[in-house]
Amino acid sequence: MSESKTIHFRIRKFNPETDPAPSWKTFAVPFAKGMTVLDGLHWIKRNQDTGLAFRYSCRMGVCGSCGMLINGRPTLACNTQVAALKAAMVVVAPLPNFHTVRDLVPDLTPMFEKHQAIRPFILREDKGEMDAPTAEFYQTPHELEEYLQFSFCIRCGACMAACPTMATDRDYPGPMPLAQAYRYSADSRDGGFAERAKAVDRKSGVFSCHFGSECSAACPKGVDPAKAIQLMKRRLVFDYLRLFKAKKPCGGVHGQRTTGRREGIPEAPEYTIK
Ligand code: SF4
Ligand code: FES
CATH class of the missing domain: 3.10.20.30 (Beta-grasp domain)
Known part of the structure; x- marks a missing residue:
């Protein structure tokens, strides 16, 4: 041209x-x-x-x-x-x-309301440590990889616009909030899976996704919300079958490697934090 x-x-x-x-x-x-x-x-x-x-x-x-x-x-x-x-x-x-x-x-208001509903931040029981941390919350590279690509989301709504389930069911949370529900639940520092499960495991919830993957094809940031949704479904099913024991979020102890990984998932290769 x-x-x-x-x-x-x-x-x-x-x-x-x-x-x-x-x-x-x-x-x-x-x-x-x-x-x-x-x-x-x-x-x-x-x-x-x-x-x-x-x-x-x-x-x-x-x-x-x-x-x-x-x-x-x-x-x-x-x-x-x-x-x-x-x-x-x-x-x-x-x-x-x-x-x-x-x-x-x-009007992106419904998207942001659904995003808020999944509590898009780290949830932990040790609130004192959250409010006034005494140390850093360490993660291994493997633990970071579990959620990193989903954290690149910029909340643009392109995936929501591409989603065929959204087109027929306004009560469905949509790819962005569901992917973020998985992003935080997959974070080794987080302990809020049960709380987020209540928000997404319901009628018109995460299981309404029929894996068309239009959301992932549309994402301008290379995020794969369809994958996050399937991983969230798997986690919910495993949780229902009690295949995972309750996860304890990792602590923040100075200089000590802490993972907070769930049992049943292979451990990451050894990694020393310098
Ligand atoms: S299209 Fe990608 S960046 Fe935009 S809201 Fe969806 S997941 Fe996030
Ligand atoms: S103007 Fe900010 S993403 Fe386009």
Whole structure:
């Protein structure tokens, strides 16, 4: 695509307070090398439609604000190069499976409420140590690997928009909160599995996932929420069958290697913390 070319953006416009139904508007935008979809939206807002509503912040794929449906795929506008789309038209709509606040702005409130419900932080019984730690909580590289990739989530909602179960069941927590429920439960410092199990093991809960894996295909950060959901299911089944003994979260003793691993899982190779 040469720099003098024009690219057309077809954008879904909708103000639920004034419009009876969504409509589509097409804009001709000058193409520039390296231009992202978010750059194109900014150009349109500056030059053709000052009322166009979209959400963004970091412009570098970190904050998770600019999730939208681009040429049929839920992804980040700031992380999507127009040239990489290899299309004459960039079709942009708000993320599906959410109500629209306006134009390209989805209402992410239900996602964050479901995220809150799984208690997305380390839970431990030794609250005193949590509030005023006397030492670091050590982990082996193997223990870190158990949850690391799931911690790269930026809460953009692309996986929620791609999920076929979300499309038919609004009570389903969705891939992001479920993946985070597993992320914290798989952390050797955490002891909150039983509490999170109550939030996800219910009607319309984690077992409603039928492993379509659309969530993992959509994730712009390379997180695999479908895998986390299957691991959460496995953990719940094993827990039900009493195949795991209750897990004790690791303690924080100065200079001492502590793991807090569940019984029944092979131990990590020896590792000395220096
Ligand atoms: S798992 Fe991926 S797609 Fe889903 S909210 Fe997190 S970063 Fe976005
Ligand atoms: S603006 Fe922050 S992720 Fe796109």
